Amino acid sequence: MTSVLLENEEAFADENGGASAVDAVLALMRADQPVDYDPDELLPVQLAAMSERLASQRAAVGLLDRRADHAGIAEIGRLDDAVPLLFSHASYKSYPESLVTEGRWAGLLRWLDNLATEDLAAVDVADVSDLDDFLDRLWSSGHPVLTTSGTSGKCSLLPQSTLDIDRNDANGVMTYGWSHGLSATEKRPGFFMAKRGGPYGGNVMHQAVARTFVDPDACHFLYEERERVTDTNRAGRLAKRVADRTATPSEIAEAKMLAAEAARRTAERLEAVLDALLEHSGEPVMVWGTVFPNWQLVDTASRRGARFEGHPRTAVHIGGGTKSNALPPDFAGELERFYAPGVVKPGAYGQSEVVALAPQCSADRYHFAASTLVILLDESGRTAVPRNGGRVEGLFGVYDIAQHGRWGGLLTSDWLTVHFDRCPCGMQSPSVVEVSRLDGRGDDKVSCAGRAEMYVRGA
Numbered sequence: 024m025t026s027v028l029l030e031n032e033e034a035f036a037d038e039n040g041g042a043s044a045v046d047a048v049l050a051l052m053r054a055d056q057p058v059d060y061d062p063d064e065l066l067p068v069q070l071a072a073m074s075e076r077l078a079s080q081r082a083a084v085g086l087l088d089r090r091a092d093h094a095g096i097a098e099i100g101r102l103d104d105a106v107p108l109l110f111s112h113a114s115y116k117s118y119p120e121s122l123v124t125e126g127r128w129a130g131l132l133r134w135l136d137n138l139a140t141e142d143l144a145a146v147d148v149a150d151v152s153d154l155d156d157f158l159d160r161l162w163s164s165g166h167p168v169l170t171t172s173g174t175s176g177k178c179s180l181l182p183q184s185t186l187d188i189d190r191n192d193a194n195g196v197m198t199y200g201w202s203h204g205l206s207a208t209e210k211r212p213g214f215f216m217a218k219r220g221g222p223y224g225g226n227v228m229h230q231a232v233a234r235t236f237v238d239p240d241a242c243h244f245l246y247e248e249r250e251r252v253t254d255t256n257r258a259g260r261l262a263k264r265v266a267d268r269t270a271t272p273s274e275i276a277e278a279k280m281l282a283a284e285a286a287r288r289t290a291e292r293l294e295a296v297l298d299a300l301l302e303h304s305g306e307p308v309m310v311w312g313t314v315f316p317n318w319q320l321v322d323t324a325s326r327r328g329a330r331f332e333g334h335p336r337t338a339v340h341i342g343g344g345t346k347s348n349a350l351p352p353d354f355a356g357e358l359e360r361f362y363a364p365g366v367v368k369p370g371a372y373g374q375s376e377v378v379a380l381a382p383q384c385s386a387d388r389y390h391f392a393a394s395t396l397v398i399l400l401d402e403s404g405r406t407a408v409p410r411n412g413g414r415v416e417g418l419f420g421v422y423d424i425a426q427h428g429r430w431g432g433l434l435t436s437d438w439l440t441v442h443f444d445r446c447p448c449g450m451q452s453p454s455v456v457e458v459s460r461l462d463g464r465g466d467d468k469v470s471c472a473g474r475a476e477m478y479v480r481g482a
């Protein structure tokens with residue numbers, strides 16, 4: 024996979040001529056396997072890299088400067104110093120909604136500029152028509168902004184630099200290539216159970232995967248159109264009002280109409296994607312998407328009584344949760360029986376907010392890359408859990424050393440079980456053995472309700 028490694032060389036090039044802790048970490052990201060290192064040896068380098076970023080970014084990132092001032096932190100000497108500098112997901116959706124609904128784009132730009140390391144002031148947002156148009160202006164000015172799926176009616180806006188996109192693409196391609204056994208020199212038919220484009224983090228990544236591993240003449244998407252944030256937010260707001268029982272009768276009718284139209288369209292597209300897939304029966308293919316549409320495709324085949332011959336080198340990536348859609352208990356088995364044994368797997372654990380993914384190894388653990396400083400927190404969310412080797416459990420906080428266009432400190436809502444000793448696969452980096460969402464765990468692990476509120480993922 025020479026071409027993939029070359030992409031890594033460029034994306035993770037030195038930032039400071041090789042003479043910094045950040046550069047020492049970037050050098051590991053250029054290695055053949057960026058997830059094989061001794062965590063005890065690397066920890067002081069990772070903390071020093073975080074200190075360097077704090078010093079260089081606080082003047083640009085207002086929120087970081089205020090947090091560091093308030094906590095009296097100028098340097099990161101130990102994991103606990105990092106904790107007050109982890110931003111919650113809520114930080115990236117803390118803009119007043121009226122900036123969007125009233126079209127005050129200059130105000131929204133100022134809010135975003137306060138979170139970005141690059142200067143966004145020169146971006147022309149005059150005559151912007153809606154949030155998608157606003158995001159297009161930023162992307163075309165060289166300031167990509169990622170969004171989270173705004174299922175609550177308001178999406179997070181995460182400023183990045185073009186370097187972050189290059190790094191995310193290069194790492195994603197390398198990670199999935201490794202864990203799914205893909206080769207850039209053997210392009211295959213690809214079936215993406217998603218929209219073809221848009222600023223949503225997952226969309227940006229699967230474009231890179233498609234470019235590298237998929238035959239452009241046999242690249243299929245469940246939805247050919249681009250993801251529009253404005254539409255997703257509108258549907259999210261409506262769904263929330265229906266759930267809250269605050270929707271008017273006409274809003275309820277609109278929600279029902281939208282849901283019926285989406286279901287009809289999805290069913291129609293599932294048939295089309297299945298037709299295309301059946302043309303490649305017996306060949307190694309790639310199928311990519313979250314659990315539910317992946318299962319819907321196989322269910323469509325089963326209801327049609329379609330015959331498909333699996334191939335042992337097929338790669339089926341399933342990501343994300345079940346998104347509250349009811350699935351039969353044996354859906355994973357159904358997928359395996361349809362495609363081939365052992366080919367259906369996540370391949371990686373990660374957040375669209377973090378540059379590097381943690382690839383799934385042969386022991387079915389997920390290994391953190393050198394650029395991901397893992398900070399596990401106790402139930403209070405205020406104290407880092409000490410690493411004493413072995414198995415450690417905690418709320419997943421992360422400092423992303425590879426993040427360039429915004430501050431890399433993030434508090435997620437995932438509760439992880441991580442091993443800090445050598446994995447049965449042979450690699451030594453910290454490896455995840457279990458993930459549960461904090462919001463799915465009940466309240467027993469959260470002693471402070473106010474704190475719990477902060478954890479809720481901005482999705």
Ligand SMILES: [Zn+2]
Nearest residue numbers: 384386446448
């Ligand atoms: Zn392993």
